[in-house]
Amino acid sequence: MIEKVGKSTLALSEGPTIQSYAAVGGKKEQEGPLGREFDFTDTDTTFGEKTWEKAESAIQKKAVTLALEKAKLDKKEVEYIFAGDLLNQCIASSFGLREFGIPLVGLYGACSTMAESLSLASIFIESGCAARCAAVASSHFCTAERQYRLPLAYGGQRTPTAQWTATGGGCVVVQKGGAGPRVRHITFGKIVDLGITDANNMGAAMAPAAADTLKNYFEDTGTTPGDYDLIATGDLGQVGSELLYELLGMDKIHLQPRHKDCGLLLFDRQTQDVHAGASGCGCSATVLCAHILRQMAAGKLRDILFMATGALLSPTSSAQGESIPGIAHLVHITAE
Amino acid sequence: MHISDMEYDKMVKKYSPNSPIFKNCLGAFFIGGAICTLGQGLINLYSYLGASKLDAATLTSVTLVFLSALLTGLGLYDDIAKVAGAGTLVPITGFANAVVSPALEFKAEGYVLGLGAKLFVISGPVIVYGACAAVLYGAIVFVMGLV
Numbered sequence: 001m002i003e004k005v006g007k008s009t010l011a012l013s014e015g016p017t018i019q020s021y022a023a024v025g026g027k028k029e030q031e032g033p034l035g036r037e038f039d040f041t042d043t044d045t046t047f048g049e050k051t052w053e054k055a056e057s058a059i060q061k062k063a064v065t066l067a068l069e070k071a072k073l074d075k076k077e078v079e080y081i082f083a084g085d086l087l088n089q090c091i092a093s094s095f096g097l098r099e100f101g102i103p104l105v106g107l108y109g110a111c112s113t114m115a116e117s118l119s120l121a122s123i124f125i126e127s128g129c130a131a132r133c134a135a136v137a138s139s140h141f142c143t144a145e146r147q148y149r150l151p152l153a154y155g156g157q158r159t160p161t162a163q164w165t166a167t168g169g170g171c172v173v174v175q176k177g178g179a180g181p182r183v184r185h186i187t188f189g190k191i192v193d194l195g196i197t198d199a200n201n202m203g204a205a206m207a208p209a210a211a212d213t214l215k216n217y218f219e220d221t222g223t224t225p226g227d228y229d230l231i232a233t234g235d236l237g238q239v240g241s242e243l244l245y246e247l248l249g250m251d252k253i254h255l256q257p258r259h260k261d262c263g264l265l266l267f268d269r270q271t272q273d274v275h276a277g278a279s280g281c282g283c284s285a286t287v288l289c290a291h292i293l294r295q296m297a298a299g300k301l302r303d304i305l306f307m308a309t310g311a312l313l314s315p316t317s318s319a320q321g322e323s324i325p326g327i328a329h330l331v332h333i334t335a336e
Numbered sequence: 337m338h339i340s341d342m343e344y345d346k347m348v349k350k351y352s353p354n355s356p357i358f359k360n361c362l363g364a365f366f367i368g369g370a371i372c373t374l375g376q377g378l379i380n381l382y383s384y385l386g387a388s389k390l391d392a393a394t395l396t397s398v399t400l401v402f403l404s405a406l407l408t409g410l411g412l413y414d415d416i417a418k419v420a421g422a423g424t425l426v427p428i429t430g431f432a433n434a435v436v437s438p439a440l441e442f443k444a445e446g447y448v449l450g451l452g453a454k455l456f457v458i459s460g461p462v463i464v465y466g467a468c469a470a471v472l473y474g475a476i477v478f479v480m481g482l483v
Contacts, residue, residue, distance in 0.1 A: 152414070154433060155418075250337055251337055
């Protein structure tokens, strides 16, 4: 049963089970600190395809295929798939998933997509609309660069606040009942925009939305950061994480001891030249599927908050001088 | 969390590291300087081989553009530019890189709607405003000549 708790949190009393998950990454992800935890990585960033967009579609296809294989499931056993990416018209999802024949709910939440897709899939299960759903999100450094920024071979310098879009994708299969971690609460965030216009400082644009969603969640559930083993944010990076601590500190919420940012886990900032950290839908999706859920399965984590953060900008809105609206969606997951 | 846009802006500035200007300047000076020195060396070489002063300058530009295009194609130019910044942007090599990189990038969308349409996506504004500035300068010189 789903019950609204407080202002914006949904409590899922039974709690859909995370049956399976898979993470797919590229070369840089393989070389990063979590490289060994991925289910599949390819040193060829094209994933054997002719265009970058096709490569990203291949990532989604691979992630879903692997997640189904791990649970020994046939694609016919998945009733709905919730997927999104960063590209115009979400083509990585629609082209990557077109062969599966599973009803698709296409999503756009910028880099918050993994939390959004997992939330909606969980709500479908808990409400009885379906018995098994998949949630997917992906990004690719090269597709994102050519859409949002400049050609890859263009010689430019990145600012220290810039982040590196992850090449990768994750798929989570949720079902009714069974063994595995359970989704307990969901908080959808509202758009928060504190006037940041620098598209090279996404962490700063998203931190206020992250703070808002977390604060709402703690108020709605009457819990504190100390009640959780891990509070994982999506891709705030170094700058955004510092800002999140300061913003929540204003409300006397001390996040730091329990907080980790997926954008700071995926790459080694000292050696991999990623400036403020990783970003993209694939960042939180891969860290969730390659690292966090594995740690839960190993019994190292029992009670976590996964909150993916998104910067809802487009090259058009930036060129027109608009500020960057941020959003953050939160999912509370417990072991068993 | 009650904070105004201005207060947040101050907070963001506090946590956002600035670009390492001194390091960037050094990179720009040495690599940009090396490109210019190479250019002078080429002028000397072409002059030595018997080219007129004008021809030597033209041949030097052609050579530098070729080298820049080659390095862009090999994926090395952006690695150099990461260190050099304005040092690789300002010389003629930067302009060549700005034309070749979209050509490579947008070939995937075809030779007409991709490569053809996007070729000047970066250098277009430079050409437009460069031409406008030239017209304006020409007009000023013309008017000055009348006085």
